[in-house]
Amino acid sequence: MQGRYDLGAALCTKKVAQGEPALLELPKPRLLLNFQNFGEAAIMLFSGSQSSHLENERIRSCLLEAMHGLLSGEDYS
Numbered sequence: 001m002q003g004r005y006d007l008g009a010a011l012c013t014k015k016v017a018q019g020e021p022a023l024l025e026l027p028k029p030r031l032l033l034n035f036q037n038f039g040e041a042a043i044m045l046f047s048g049s050q051s052s053h054l055e056n057e058r059i060r061s062c063l064l065e066a067m068h069g070l071l072s073g074e075d076y077s
Helices: 002-017 022-023 026-048 053-066
Strands: none
Touching: 022 053
C-alpha cells in the first residue's frame, strides 16, 4: 500500500517540477493548502513506521488535497 502513496507523491512532485500551468491558475491560499498537505503526507511517509488504516487514509486524503487542481478526472482512475 505504501508504494501507491509514494507514486501519488511522485506524481505531485513531477507536476510541480514541470511548472504545471494549472499551478499558475490556483489562488495563493489554495496553493499554500496544497503545499501544506503535501508536506504532511511526506512527513507521514518518511516516518517509516507501520501505518494503520487510519494513517493510510490520512495520507491518501493529504495527497488528494495536495494534488487539487493538478489532476483531471481521468488521472484519478
